[in-house]
Amino acid sequence: MSEKAMCSNCKASVMIYDDAERKWKSAGRTPGLSNVNVYRHMVQNTFRVVGRKEQDGEVVINCAVISQLKYNRATPTFHQWRDGVRTVYGLNFSTHDEANMFAGAMEDALEML
Ligand SMILES: CC(=O)N[C@@H](Cc1ccccc1Cl)C(=O)N1CCC[C@]12C=C[C@@H]1CC[C@@H](C(=O)N3CCC[C@@H]4C=C[C@H]5CC[C@@H](C(=O)O)N5C(=O)[C@H]43)N1C2=O
Numbered sequence: 001m002s003e004k005a006m007c008s009n010c011k012a013s014v015m016i017y018d019d020a021e022r023k024w025k026s027a028g029r030t031p032g033l034s035n036v037n038v039y040r041h042m043v044q045n046t047f048r049v050v051g052r053k054e055q056d057g058e059v060v061i062n063c064a065v066i067s068q069l070k071y072n073r074a075t076p077t078f079h080q081w082r083d084g085v086r087t088v089y090g091l092n093f094s095t096h097d098e099a100n101m102f103a104g105a106m107e108d109a110l111e112m113l
Contacts, residue, residue, distance in 0.1 A: 002042055006105035009035040010091075010098035014051045014060045017080075017088035024090055028053055028060035036091060038065065038105040040112075047109040049089075063089060067113040071106050079103055 014027040014034050026032070036051035047065035052058065066084045073079050077099045080090040093099035 003039040004042055006038040006040055006047070006108060007101045009037050010102040011054070011094040012036050012051070012091040012098070012102070015090040015092060017090065019086075019088075027051070027089075028058050030055075033094065034060050036061065036102065038102070038109050040109065045112065047113065049106075051091075061089060063087075065106065065109050065113070067110065069106075069110060071103065071110070073099075073103055079106075081106075 011033045013031065014036065015024040016027050018025050033054045034051040035054060036049065038047055038049055040047050049061055049063045049065060050059065051061040053060055063083050068084060069081050071079065071081050076096050077093045078090060079099060080088060082088050
């Protein structure tokens with residue numbers, strides 16, 4: 001297994017900001033909770049955020065973590081970042097603890113890049 005999870009799975013609703021309509025939309029086919037995690041590729045030392053819907057495993061986010069990424073803890077349970085091009089992702093976590101755990105994994109990844 002060339003990729004390792006940086007923390008245990010965190011539950012969050014994955015959202016994408018629609019610039020045109022200026023509103024957040026649920027990523028994937030339907031709204032709902034996903035298991036999100038930061039994965040480290042052990043050979044390439046690259047990182048990505050992957051989220052799969054709890055309900056049916058749909059991959060709703062698969063986003064590279066680039067060194068310039070600015071991770072914004074907008075609230076204790078809503079964190080957001082730009083993918084470096086044009087997509088803004090938002091994670092609405094179920095609990096503060098999961099939000100902190102995920103943010104810690106993201107910050108660890110950014111330190112290693
Ligand atoms: C300089 C910069 O780039 N700034 C970016 C943020 C950023 C900063 C630094 C680095 C990277 C980034 Cl990405 C920026 O400000 N962005 C990125 C796109 C969207 C937004 C722009 C305008 C709106 C206004 C309100 C605000 C907003 O979205 N929320 C407030 C805080 C939590 C609040 C919580 C939950 C979500 C769930 C749905 C909606 C709701 O609660 O119903 N909502 C919210 O309303 C959420 N916005 C943003 O965050």
